[in-house]
Amino acid sequence: MLIKILGSGAGGGFPQWNCECANCRAVRAGAPGFAARTQSSLAVSADGDNWVLLNASPDLRQQIAASPALAPAGNGAVRGSPIKAVVLTNGDVDHISGLLTLREAQAFSVYAARRVLDVLSGNRIFDILARNLVARVELPLDEKIALTGAGLDLGLSIKAFPVPGKIALYLEDASAPDFGTKEGDTLGLEIIDHKTGRSCFYIPGCSKIDAPLVRRLEGASLVFFDGTLYRENEMIEQGLLGKTGSRMGHINIGGEDGSIAAFKRLGVARKIYVHINNSNPVLNASSKERETARAAGWEIGEDGLEVLL
Numbered sequence: 655m656l657i658k659i660l661g662s663g664a665g666g667g668f669p670q671w672n673c674e675c676a677n678c679r680a681v682r683a684g685a686p687g688f689a690a691r692t693q694s695s696l697a698v699s700a701d702g703d704n705w706v707l708l709n710a711s712p713d714l715r716q717q718i719a720a721s722p723a724l725a726p727a728g729n730g731a732v733r734g735s736p737i738k739a740v741v742l743t744n745g746d747v748d749h750i751s752g753l754l755t756l757r758e759a760q761a762f763s764v765y766a767a768r769r770v771l772d773v774l775s776g777n778r779i780f781d782i783l784a785r786n787l788v789a790r791v792e793l794p795l796d797e798k799i800a801l802t803g804a805g806l807d808l809g810l811s812i813k814a815f816p817v818p819g820k821i822a823l824y825l826e827d828a829s830a831p832d833f834g835t836k837e838g839d840t841l842g843l844e845i846i847d848h849k850t851g852r853s854c855f856y857i858p859g860c861s862k863i864d865a866p867l868v869r870r871l872e873g874a875s876l877v878f879f880d881g882t883l884y885r886e887n888e889m890i891e892q893g894l895l896g897k898t899g900s901r902m903g904h905i906n907i908g909g910e911d912g913s914i915a916a917f918k919r920l921g922v923a924r925k926i927y928v929h930i931n932n933s934n935p936v937l938n939a940s941s942k943e944r945e946t947a948r949a950a951g952w953e954i955g956e957d958g959l960e961v962l963l
């Protein structure tokens with residue numbers, strides 16, 4: 655299985671259009687040790703020919719342009735794409751709005767939880783993906799299903815499972831408990847290669863590493879995990895947004911309650927942070943936080959990083 659990070663940034667990307675935080679200023683100025691990042695998405699393929707997107711970010715057009723493997727195959731057909739399916743982990747803007755880039759009468763499949771499919775059906779702009787060409791498939795929870803798209807077996811299966819998190823920001827109901835969040839609003843994905851039997855995990859949003867998640871991840875070969883914030887309060891401290899990480903549905907990397915500590919005894923062979931917010935000090939290659947993550951065995955995801963599993 656081939657995995658490519660299309661976008662390692664969180665919503666807004668890096669730099670974010672309206673942000674003048676220290677990191678955004680540094681990357682805009684071309685300071686050494688800072689790399690720009692597009693918004694949150696991975697591409698996965700069993701054979702290198704047909705690809706599955708894990709989330710579809712607002713930067714998808716740019717990400718496709720930067721990935722020769724995602725260009726039309728050059729097999730003589732005047733229209734075509736190696737992208738045969740898109741799997742969504744939630745209904746967040748940074749994960750679904752790239753679907754609109756995939757207009758132009760091309761067949762593929764969209765896999766998502768029922769409530770995310772309801773968001774797509776509830777907004778007619780997504781009908782630009784013609785129903786007779788773009789299949790919308792409900793992801794069952796905790797059940798492995800084989801991925802297909804444009805009539806092809808893609809050689810991969812997905813097992814989607816609920817993780818602690820939060821309903822999409824624009825769907826929040828201030829009067830409901832947990833803002834109206836229900837089980838399945840935030841999914842983790844295990845992607846399994848049929849031929850090799852190898853699998854990896856993709857969890858770009860997660861507010862807590864609870865006992866069921868620990869059991870799933872123990873001994874995993876490869877995990878792409880929520881690296882949104884380093885500290886629970888960093889957005890407040892930098893004057894960016896008056897919200898903590900937990901209020902946004904994201905666990906922090908550092909500290910006793912963070913993901914570095916939670917992964918310490920999981921025996922995961924390779925672990926890579928993705929969905930990294932522009933406020934996160936790990937974006938600075940010479941920061942002490944980057945060094946702490948590296949010393950704990952973590953990689954900081956970068957756009958274009960490819961992994962062969």
Ligand code: MLT
Binds near residue numbers: 664747903
């Ligand atoms: C998130 O990851 O928390 C969301 O993408 C937030 C947002 O919609 O801005």
Ligand code: MN
Binds near residue numbers: 665
């Ligand atoms: Mn996000």
Ligand code: ZN
Binds near residue numbers: 670673933
């Ligand atoms: Zn910023």
